[in-house]
Amino acid sequence: MELAEHLFRREAGRxxxxxxxxxxxxxxxxAEDVVQDAFCRALETWKFxxxxxxxxxxxxxxxxxxxxxxxxxxxxVRKFAPELTRLLESEWTLAPVVDExxxxxxxxxxxLRMMFSCIHPRLPEEAQVALVLHLxxxxxxxxxxxxxxKERAAMQKRIGRAKKTLARSKRxxxxxxxxxxxxxxxxxxxxxxxxxxxxxxxxSPKSAVRPELCDEAMRLVALLLENPLTSAPAVxxxxxxxxxxxxxxxxxxxxxxxxxLFVAQDRTSWDAALxxxxxxxxxxxxxxxxxTAYHVEAAIAALHADARHAQETDWDxxxxxxxxxxxxxxxxxxxxxxxxxxxxxxxxxxxxxxxxGIEDRRRLVxxxxxxxxxxxxxxxxxxxxxxxxxxxxxxxxxxxxxERRFLEGRLRACVEVSKPEVESP
Amino acid sequence: MSEFIFLYRGERNLKTMSPEEAQKxxxxxxxxxxxxxxxxxxxxxxxxxxxxxxxxxxKHRTVSDGPYAETKDIIGGYSVIEARDLxxxxxxxxxxxxxxxxxxxxxxxxxxxxx
Numbered sequence: 425m426e427l428a429e430h431l432f433r434r435e436a437g438r439x440x441x442x443x444x445x446x447x448x449x450x451x452x453x454x455a456e457d458v459v460q461d462a463f464c465r466a467l468e469t470w471k472f473x474x475x476x477x478x479x480x481x482x483x484x485x486x487x488x489x490x491x492x493x494x495x496x497x498x499x500x501v502r503k504f505a506p507e508l509t510r511l512l513e514s515e516w517t518l519a520p521v522v523d524e525x526x527x528x529x530x531x532x533x534x535x536l537r538m539m540f541s542c543i544h545p546r547l548p549e550e551a552q553v554a555l556v557l558h559l560x561x562x563x564x565x566x567x568x569x570x571x572x573x574k575e576r577a578a579m580q581k582r583i584g585r586a587k588k589t590l591a592r593s594k595r596x597x598x599x600x601x602x603x604x605x606x607x608x609x610x611x612x613x614x615x616x617x618x619x620x621x622x623x624x625x626x627x628s629p630k631s632a633v634r635p636e637l638c639d640e641a642m643r644l645v646a647l648l649l650e651n652p653l654t655s656a657p658a659v660x661x662x663x664x665x666x667x668x669x670x671x672x673x674x675x676x677x678x679x680x681x682x683x684x685l686f687v688a689q690d691r692t693s694w695d696a697a698l699x700x701x702x703x704x705x706x707x708x709x710x711x712x713x714x715x716t717a718y719h720v721e722a723a724i725a726a727l728h729a730d731a732r733h734a735q736e737t738d739w740d741x742x743x744x745x746x747x748x749x750x751x752x753x754x755x756x757x758x759x760x761x762x763x764x765x766x767x768x769x770x771x772x773x774x775x776x777x778x779x780x781g782i783e784d785r786r787r788l789v790x791x792x793x794x795x796x797x798x799x800x801x802x803x804x805x806x807x808x809x810x811x812x813x814x815x816x817x818x819x820x821x822x823x824x825x826x827e828r829r830f831l832e833g834r835l836r837a838c839v840e841v842s843k844p845e846v847e848s849p
Numbered sequence: 850m851s852e853f854i855f856l857y858r859g860e861r862n863l864k865t866m867s868p869e870e871a872q873k874x875x876x877x878x879x880x881x882x883x884x885x886x887x888x889x890x891x892x893x894x895x896x897x898x899x900x901x902x903x904x905x906x907x908k909h910r911t912v913s914d915g916p917y918a919e920t921k922d923i924i925g926g927y928s929v930i931e932a933r934d935l936x937x938x939x940x941x942x943x944x945x946x947x948x949x950x951x952x953x954x955x956x957x958x959x960x961x962x963x964x
Contacts, residue, residue, distance in 0.1 A: 430868075430869065430872070431872060432868035432869065432871050432872040433867075433868040433869050433872070435868070436868040463868060463871050464871075466875075467871055467874065467875050468897040468925065468926070469897060470875055470879075471874075471875050471878035471879060471882070471897070472882075472894055472895065472896060472897045472926060474879065475875075475879070562867075562868045562869075563867070563869075564866075564867025564868070564869065564870070565867075566867065567867055567869060
């Protein structure tokens with residue numbers, strides 16, 4: 425029996441949530457400890473006797489038994505979840521309550537409650553995302569640090585502090601408490617958006633794309649969609665965006681592991697099933713009165729997916745969607761993307777003008793794509809000298825070998841010929 | 850062929866591993882046991898042992914909780930291995946994944962019954 429990839433990681437997220445509900449959020453550390461304990465036992469046993477037929481069920485039972493031990497032996501010295509105290513005190517109700525909380529429905533519900541609890545109003549956004557990754561996705565402190573390119577020690581501190589804040593909450597967020605759920609939903613979506621982006625074009629030194637982060641974001645968004653209390657139109661919009669983006673993941677990196685120019689990507693490698701799923705979600709998102717940035721970004725991604733070749737793209741439609749996005753959520757990066765669309769529609773000279781007109785352009789100078797875009801436009805205009813300067817500036821900001829190779833390729837194109845080096849096959 | 854006992858000691862407390870590391874370590878152990886078995890060296894897979902137990906000793910046969918040994922001394926499990934000689938047994942032990950997580954393998958020849 426082979427273990428499913430990331431099985432332990434996935435189970436960790438679910439089990440910590442269940443145990444936190446039973447023990448009470450103030451006993452978060454105890455919940456984590458019990459889960460670790462279950463993993464240790466699994467490891468020791470499985471390495472000798474092999475992996476059981478249903479490893480998830482095995483881990484679940486191990487955690488449940490250990491939870492029962494802890495609840496029995498410590499109920500006189502510790503306070504557990506206040507809303508369950510009476511039920512946990514009596515042997516008549518203890519086992520049924522524990523059984524119920526490990527059931528499939530309760531398990532999904534409690535992961536959502538944990539997710540909303542991590543979006544604690546007193547935590548900075550980055551700490552909220554780190555908590556989601558650490559507690560719900562089972563990433564260790566080291567892996568979470570790697571996901572955000574932070575030093576391990578700094579991340580350790582950040583997560584430690586965030587957990588203390590979380591543990592001081594009264595209880596896990598109740599999804600039925602409509603006001604709190606609605607108030608935290610934007611934060612939840614923002615956290616998932618950041619998580620996905622980090623996987624999609626994050627700043628990892630090793631790889632340009634880290635699909636496991638995208639997978640986790642998609643798994644959590646699916647959980648939100650399954651529950652009627654959390655499946656708001658904006659959640660469908662975010663799911664649609666993830667689907668379209670994920671569909672393009674195989675095309676972002678070419679066969680040699682190099683980043684491919686978006687316009688030169690092999691579109692036949694895009695995942696048709698995911699694109700169809702994206703369209704379905706986009707359709708479902710079109711209810712209610714609120715147009716979120718996710719709606720607009722998903723609509724842009726849908727237009728890209730409509731075109732079989734970059735030349736066939738409805739750039740006019742894309743520019744006007746970027747106009748809408750600028751109204752909802754203006755930022756220099758959105759403006760830069762809009763300039764790229766304008767350049768596709770009206771030529772590189774207009775693109776350069778647009779970039780020149782970006783308010784707050786200074787904020788882009790640490791962003792390699794900014795200089796890479798300038799370089800592309802100059803190169804298309806035949807200004808090889810200027811293009812070279814821009815690509816060299818972008819090279820100083822690269823974050824992984826793929827970006828480096830890609831930009832070095834573009835720089836060579838400035839010296840040799842002025843056509844793109846990466847062609848679609 | 851001679852018989853040897855492998856005692857797996859002091860593997861870094863698994864609690865310090867991330868779920869991902871734990872899973873990888875497990876996979877390596879399985880693969881290592883399979884190699885030993887395929888090459889005919891694994892006489893008996895053996896058993897993993899609980900970390901906590903009792904220690905009995907002294908004049909009064911005192912029973913106490915234990916073993917409270919240093920982590921590096923705690924025996925996490927054992928296997929029975931067949932090898933040509935002690936050197937080959939030690940070579941086989943060198944592949945043990947527990948070593949990567951700070952553990953060691955104690956290789957002890959089983960005393961032959963007839964000399």
